[in-house]
Amino acid sequence: MRMTTMAMLLLATTTPVWAETVTVSTTLADRGLTDGMLLSGRGAGTFYLPLPTGVDVSNVRVIMDGKAVTPNMQRGSVVVSVNGQPVEALRLREAQSAQNVALEALMAEGQSIRASGLDVRFRADLIAEAEACGYDYDPANTLQILPTTSVSFDVDLAAVNSVGDALALLPAEPTIVLGAPLTEAASAVGLQLARSLASRGYRAQFATEANGDDPVSIRVIESGAQTRLVHEAGKLVVEVASDVDVSALSRLWQAAPAALVGEVIEADSTNVAGTASVSGFWAAPALPGAVRVLQTADLGLDFGMLDVNGRVAQEARLRLTVAPDWSTVKPIVTIYLNGQLIVAQRAEVGENIIRAPLPQDLLQLSNRLTVTVDRAQEEGYCPGPNPGHAVQLLPGTGVAYGEGKPGGFASVGAALRVGGTVVLPADSGDEERLGYLELAARVLPGLGSGVSPLEVSFGDVTPTDGQAVIRIAESDAAGLSLPIASNRGRPDLTFSTDRPMASLVADAATRRLDVTVLEGQGVPDPEGVFLANGAEALIGDKGVIWQDTPTGTDPSLIQRVREASRGMRDVLRAEGLLWGGIAVGFVAFILVARGLIAQFFRRRSRK
Template sequence: MNPLTPWRAIVRARLPVLPALFLICASAHAQQPVDLAGGFAQLGSNRLATRTVSLAELGIREPIVLHAPDARQELYLPVPAGVPLTDAALQIDGTYLRANGGRVTLLVSIDGSPVLANTPTQDRGDASAAVGVDGAPRKTGFVRVGLDWSSVLSDNLCADQTAIGNVWRIAPTSRLTYRFDPNAIVDLRGAWSALPDHPVVMLGSRTLGTPAFDAAWRTEALLQRDGRVPVTHALPAVGETVDLGQVDVPAPLRAIPAFAALAAGGSHTLANPAEVGALIALAPRTAFAPDVIVADDTLRAALKTSLDALRAQVASVAPNAGEVFDAWRNSVTGPLAAPLEPGEVRLAHPGGQAVIVVGDTSGVSVLARAWRPIGVTNRLVVHEIDNAPNTKGDEIALSLLGGEPRTLDVQGRATWDASFDLGAASGDGKLPGAVVLDVAAAPAANNAAQSASIYFNDVLIGSQLLNANGKPQRITARVPRYALAPVNLLRVVFERQPEGGCQSRGLGHPIAVLPGSHLTLTDAKVDDDFTGMVARFATNANLIVPAAYLQNAVATLPRVARLANASGIAPLRADLSVVPAGTSASPKGAFLAVDVPLADEKSVVHLSKDRLSLTDSSGTMLADISGLNRTSVIEAVKSGSVPGIAYTTVGDTPAILPATLQLTRGDVAIVDGSGVLRQFDTRHPGQVVDADNTEESDSPWSTRSWVWWGIPAGIVCFLVVLVLVANAVRRRNRDQP
């Protein structure tokens, strides 16, 4: 018997099955591209972004205390403009005191609608509350939260209802939490409003060219001016270790080696460009979650290399899946990889995220607060834009500085405010000289007195009783130089005397801030100090950095942006200069030099390694200290005859500057991560601030005025009296016989 006969028999028996097996394999091979298409379609789909906005993140770091008998506070919590919210909830952390007894009521409103009311009866207790928030889109980009506190000691007695022991305390941890779909963001304005408190600014690499560095520091400075704290990252590269967290890799994509390598999550070292491409495709929040991307040739080249390598792996697994990958690549990463036109800014959605892509300084300019409202499209190209200050004369409307004219309903107390950069209200040697308010107040039922108090950076600069007759009234308050800061808050507090007697509490009465309200600018002596430099920076600013800063842009960009804001430099009205190593800068106009030696520098600070010595203008030693580290010195200096500000790192480790850093009066500041440690005025030591410019000195009846004209007038009067007496004596002698 032929030994091959059994095998032939087996083969002949299986021959009818072979076509079916071939059909199954062919069918599986044909379905593979379809599976990969589904896998790529899953990337970024149904990926909701979660945001938590606390009062502390909005700058309210102290508890809000509402006092008896009535108090009201409104909070504006930011949300993405025009985007529906999911699972939105407001958590109010607070406590109450009811030491004086009576009936107390706390009321919470959302967008003007009451949603919660409590009447606690204990002497003290927990006033925390969780309130659901409607998910409807907010065109304004804010959820308005109203907090009302009322205290009534007795309904039957005619008595003063004031109770200092009945208060409601709202903690800074109170917060709004919500989720939203980033794909619902369709324009640049909405993307900016959706940025988190710590937005990620993504760079092409740690080393940047001058154009990319210029665009990046301006972007971070604008983010900081909006109260955000940007985090600078570079695009991950081969050899770097990234934290993938709990990354979700769709099952069909795990057949591709690069995706399979990332599927385990956790800490992972990128082994090849294909894994970088897979990381970009997956976009895990812990490793690749940009909010703003500064796109340059380096970033585009890195994207191309990594995505080309990933495509090669896709084609090796399923040759017919290349077209599927190309379609995904063009739709998702195309807006990142495609070159930008000069002045272009665009919106992209990589990995289910809303990302703003900028490329140069012209594109960044449209992200400024003044121009942001026009960003109602996913792509803008800036050909020319006016970023000059608003100061075209000696007056500037408060409406141009964020102080919108409006009517307030004042029951006991209400606040109107405007926040603006000093550079937007100064220039050509002029500084804010006076606040001029045009107001109109309606009369109260009992003719109760109403007043307006004006605060400039929490300095009371004027207060006046209002003519409560419904007619316009003008209030003028002088702005002292010492109250000026790079970022200023003008606050007007309207108060109405509570109604007395045995009558029910009346409703609020309207007080309007009218469009004629403005700042008056005056010619000022621009000193060589921090405030004087802010006035100079309004028209001309030169930012000077060393070339080494561009070699480590991830570490240096936040420092440059914070120094520019602290010094009063408007991000869109400055020129960047890069100084090569080993050379000194010779600026031609007002400047901010960051760790750069200056030619012919005139300074009162002397540094050597970790040692600092400081003298005043007369040469008297103020300090001579060594051993400093993680500190820096900021000083108003001169390079030749050109005034400016110089920042110098002390010690081996640079200070991590806080986003709240501001420079006020003086010319030398020692700073660290907590802010200004000590500030000096070496040019005017011991001088009284604004001694010759007080409101009293402007009055003809002031004490100083008496010194200047009162004494001469008295002498003249005395001489006149002597002449009159002499004439009287002469006449009397002549009339005597």
């Protein structure tokens, strides 16, 4: 009896004061995979979800929504695995033009996972008829993992005791509570936090008070307090002081989220790995791991248009190693910049140094370099049964930046690396300012990543030398106009709509970006804003609707045709040949018509 009493007393002293088990759920679309995943032949796709380290999660559930198009499939299957452990599989019906695929994968009851993340992998085998190998694939057989596919798990919030672990549980659209009334200091910290979270795939929302059922939120508090984690009413709140060095905090989040241990954040402003050096070469701080290529595989690298000194990216330099393979044909390496092919060549066994010049008209302020490796095939060689052809990007892979003075949006992005101020209308209320702050949070990542100081001003401001100014204002439809230089007939195109829209106009000389919101229609809230090295753009809820590019591309093919015809008329008129050209054209039309009529009657007479 005494031992039982002692055991119960010991258990009571080690049990948390409160326990709150919540279910965290997210979808592929929430995490940026708005198109889902497309698997063909024998393909696999991975969805990664961060977890709090040192904390058990249970009831991991994957609900897969899919659509299979398999016109030439003899047998097929899809397997769902979590952290390398197969959880569920499904056999696909043979040779269907289209079929919906639904699969629920639930880990065994009582089984928990303690890891830094969930690695959910979808593996498809869509096998076509094959005589030589008996394991052949047809790229026409595809399985799309739809963006509505969801992953959920249960976690005890009482066991989460560090800021880093709490941040791992942030929803896809976390709430940053700024308090009421809004202050410039709290708005600046909130905007900087939203900017940092956007670089990690989150889409922050602003509020003056906590609302909703999110298990984790961020709250900006008065200056002088500590930045810490608070357990409050069964929820987790990360409190960030309004005078904290958010740029240092952002560096720490980007460099090592797991390093945020304890309740108090200790951060400094030192640089992190991957910052461009004085030499102008940026070595990628994180590279994808080795992959085994069965038929084809992609390796990705993200980089900015500008380095810390405002130089423009000129060349990608890749160190690619290829393991020996028993095919005598060399694999093909194809490099895409933002979806456009720029280099294709065969790779040698061993280390390959590949240089890929980056066309300036394809660069955006945030860029994606995709390296596709196609495994060779030849007669009597089958890539199916063996484990694959190993390839990997080695350290030293990166981007070379050359000298150059960027213009337009890029000049504002370069100035933001020094610092910047976001100016909101002085006469706006808190609700309007929340909308403006969210719009600024969508625009800032499109101007390039960075952790430089950022301020917010309610009213006008005198810019600091070298820093950028983003000024947000409202205007009626007449003020929402963008000059299109290539349209000589209509130098101004006025946009009028019943949907939220805003124009972006950058001035390279003053490093100023004017954001004009269409009055009375609300503030646009796009998923993301991706800008090229132009100076003007129009954005709405769907993102960038039109933008000026370095190549002078018009927004409409019809407009280009009209422009060409207008230019030809100008030339003819200038040479005094306009009416002569019309007359010649009319005579040619009569002669052609006369010939066609004569040919018609000759055929009739033969009959």
